Amino acid sequence: MKGSVGALGEFGLIRELTSRISATPAVRLGPGDDAAVVAAPDRRVVASTDILVEGSHFRRDWSTAYDVGRKAAAQNLADIAAMGATPSAVLLGLVVPAELPATWPVELMDGIRDECQVAGAGVAGGDVVRGDTVIVSITALGDLGGREAVTRTGARPGDLVAVTGWLGWSAAGHAVLSRGFRSPRAFVEAHRRPEPPYPAGPAGAALGATSMTDVSDGLIADLGHIAQGSKVRIDIRSAALDMPAQMNDIGQAVGVDPLQWVLTGGEDHAIVATFPPETKLPARWRVIGEVLPSRGRGAPPVPDGAAPPRVTVDGAPWEKAGGWDHFAG
Numbered sequence: 306m307k308g309s310v311g312a313l314g315e316f317g318l319i320r321e322l323t324s325r326i327s328a329t330p331a332v333r334l335g336p337g338d339d340a341a342v343v344a345a346p347d348r349r350v351v352a353s354t355d356i357l358v359e360g361s362h363f364r365r366d367w368s369t370a371y372d373v374g375r376k377a378a379a380q381n382l383a384d385i386a387a388m389g390a391t392p393s394a395v396l397l398g399l400v401v402p403a404e405l406p407a408t409w410p411v412e413l414m415d416g417i418r419d420e421c422q423v424a425g426a427g428v429a430g431g432d433v434v435r436g437d438t439v440i441v442s443i444t445a446l447g448d449l450g451g452r453e454a455v456t457r458t459g460a461r462p463g464d465l466v467a468v469t470g471w472l473g474w475s476a477a478g479h480a481v482l483s484r485g486f487r488s489p490r491a492f493v494e495a496h497r498r499p500e501p502p503y504p505a506g507p508a509g510a511a512l513g514a515t516s517m518t519d520v521s522d523g524l525i526a527d528l529g530h531i532a533q534g535s536k537v538r539i540d541i542r543s544a545a546l547d548m549p550a551q552m553n554d555i556g557q558a559v560g561v562d563p564l565q566w567v568l569t570g571g572e573d574h575a576i577v578a579t580f581p582p583e584t585k586l587p588a589r590w591r592v593i594g595e596v597l598p599s600r601g602r603g604a605p606p607v608p609d610g611a612a613p614p615r616v617t618v619d620g621a622p623w624e625k626a627g628g629w630d631h632f633a634g
């Protein structure tokens with residue numbers, strides 16, 4: 306396809322985008338009308354939305370349009386899985402400059418469609434608007450299949466903390482790209498195209514998870530949301546975290562403690578959950594810590610008036626930089 310988005314025009318672009326979508330069972334009526342119709346067999350719909358902004362979430366010189374599509378979809382579909390639901394459909398809001406080559410949004414859509422296929426969802430519709438920078442906004446829907454949603458408020462003292470998926474790979478890739486390198490490829494690829502463990506969401510719910518979330522902002526930050534919501538402390542055992550030798554090597558090369566990536570790097574969309582202590586967890590779940598009462602015996606000392614730490618690492622507060630915050634710095 307030649308030319309710019311502007312040359313294609315709004316309806317030409319929509320035609321190109323929607324022609325690339327494949328039919329899926331949950332999307333009863335897809336793009337083409339005022340709204341879509343999506344099946345909701347459970348009679349409740351799980352819904353989540355996320356925005357990706359060029360420069361803040363992706364760079365067009367770091368990632369292809371296809372990769373941005375895969376990542377944008379993955380980030381939203383992981384939120385659905387982290388509730389214990391199965392993704393059913395996504396809607397795509399797209400802001401693009403008129404000068405953008407038309408191939409960019411079209412390849413983006415290919416990436417969104419392919420990631421949706423991995424998670425079992427379809428593309429139900431969207432919107433296209435002209436703007437100064439590229440913004441990709443995705444709304445994802447999902448179905449709980451008769452289960453209760455697994456929220457951030459159910460962790461209880463004594464529960465195990467377990468994770469499945471990757472931790473720190475995307476942050477290591479980001480560190481490499483930020484320094485102008487394009488390798489090691491495994492980490493750069495993990496940054497460009499995360500692989501959330503979608504089936505682990507509903508599977509974790511079925512195993513009796515008491516709380517669950519995907520790791521988008523960083524393990525400490527996201528477990529912090531669970532600890533806050535559940536009014537508990539969570540202690541992470543650093544020795545239980547998977548630290549590939551190659552991550553150590555890059556850490557040394559760029560002068561960063563790789564534990565920092567594993568504990569505070571977001572965007573891998575691993576799924577972390579708490580389970581009652583007697584739970585028999587399949588091998589894909591790695592136990593990395595435990596849930597404790599927010600105060601009391603064994604809690605680290607807290608200066609007068611200060612709030613106790615919600616998440617500790619090997620019993621102590623994590624003093625280095627925390628997770629991602631769009632408004633920090």
Ligand SMILES: Nc1ncnc2c1ncn2[C@@H]1O[C@H](COP(=O)(O)OP(=O)(O)OP(=O)(O)O)[C@@H](O)[C@H]1O
Nearest residue numbers: 353354355356380381384518519520521522527530
């Ligand atoms: N503009 C907003 N209006 C209403 N609710 C919002 C708004 N922004 C965020 N929220 C809500 O705040 C909660 C936390 O949002 P956040 O985007 O941090 O989600 P998350 O799952 O923690 O992170 P991520 O989006 O990276 O997966 C969500 O329930 C979200 O719906």
Ligand SMILES: Cc1ncc(C[n+]2csc(CCOP(=O)(O)O)c2C)c(N)n1
Nearest residue numbers: 355360361362363364521522571572629
């Ligand atoms: C160009 C560029 N700069 C920085 C980053 C890192 N980054 C952006 S958002 C985010 C956390 C999740 O955000 P959200 O809460 O919006 O889902 C992280 C770790 C990136 N991916 N690309």
Ligand SMILES: [Mg+2]
Nearest residue numbers: 384387519521
């Ligand atoms: Mg999330």
